[in-house]
Amino acid sequence: MFLRGSPPPPAAHLAVGFLLLGSPAFARYSPPDFQTMKRSTFFRLLAALVALPFLTSCSNAADSAAKIPVLIVDGQNNHDWKTTTPVLKQILEQSGRFTVEVATTPPAKSDMTPFKPKFSDYKAVILNYNGDPWSPETMDAFVAYVKGGGGFVSYHAADNSFPAWKEYNEMIGIGGWNKRSEKDGPYIRYWEGKIIRDESPGPGGHHGAQHPFAIDVREPSHPIMAGLPPKMMHGQDELYDLLRGPAENLTVLATAYADPAAHGSGMHEPMLMTIAYGKGRVFHTTLGHALPAMKCATFAITTQRGVEWAATGKVTIPAPKDLSADSVVVPEYLK
Secondary structure, X not given: OOEEOOXXXXXXXXXXXXXXXXXXXXXXXXXXXXXXXXXOHHHHHHHHHHHHHHHHHHXXXXXXXXXXXXXXXXXXXXXXXHHHHHHHHHHHHHOOOEEEEEEEOOOOOOOOOOOOOOHHHOOEEEEOXXXXXXXXXXXXXXXXXXXXXXXXXXXXXXHHOOOXXXXXXXXXXXXXXXXXXXXXXXXXXXXXXXXXXXXXXXXOOEEOOOEEEEEEEOOOOOOOOOOOOOEEEEEEEOOEEXXXXXXXXXXXXXXXXXXXXXXXXXXEEEEEEEEEEOOEEEEEEOXXXXXXXXXXXXXXXXXXXXXXXXXXXXXXXXXXXXXXXXXXXXXXXXX
């Protein structure tokens, strides 16, 4: 496992010392010869120059302390995690709300025992992962982390992963592929103004041809969706359909129509969801297959807000003003 992205340590004590050096109280009780030296332009300039890096370090440390620590897990996936993880990290850091580290698992068909992230160091864990099962120790630690109040974000193909891990499937609510079927739970869809549970037999997980599509908000009062327009255009992506699973304590925040013209199911399918698991909060986004999907304001803002909600239960990241129902908006920092 490799961790990347930790902030530098502070140097507050030295900075405070230099501030005291220039204070009126220090001047009042300094020996006369030292007062004369302190009054010189050279000494004042020197003190300011030496103090500046330490003050900057203190400011950075304070900013870092106020941010939300999150962890991205990658290392195995049938998707290009080496490309998507850096963009996911960029999107989160651009918001100014997060510090982001990355834990990379051993490669496929390797011994997974050494992979033991300390989940409790983070307010939210994001899985950009679809690969081999973790060790029983690490799986138990992850369940305890989320159940105990940790935030979990299932990103795109993470809902393909761990088909035999009961607790994981409860956490993601619904998933697909890897031989999922009616034995794993119902299909979840939006039909005639309400969410339905479809118990029909059949495989779990499918998508048609990649294409841009509109996202329809179904829970406008939820903190993640509050202030966003009721319909937002999303960039070229895989539109997941036929997902199924336990679907317990699941709230569908937004759906998209899986158009048969693009080989979709012909149903309004869940795109963004939340799941309550113990004391933990789970945000599940099916979006973000590759860069055309990730470099999209709809993906960026829903991911930022979803991660913040999973970590804290609140959303402070403001809704952008330029989201469109008709065209894909690309944020400047992602161009």
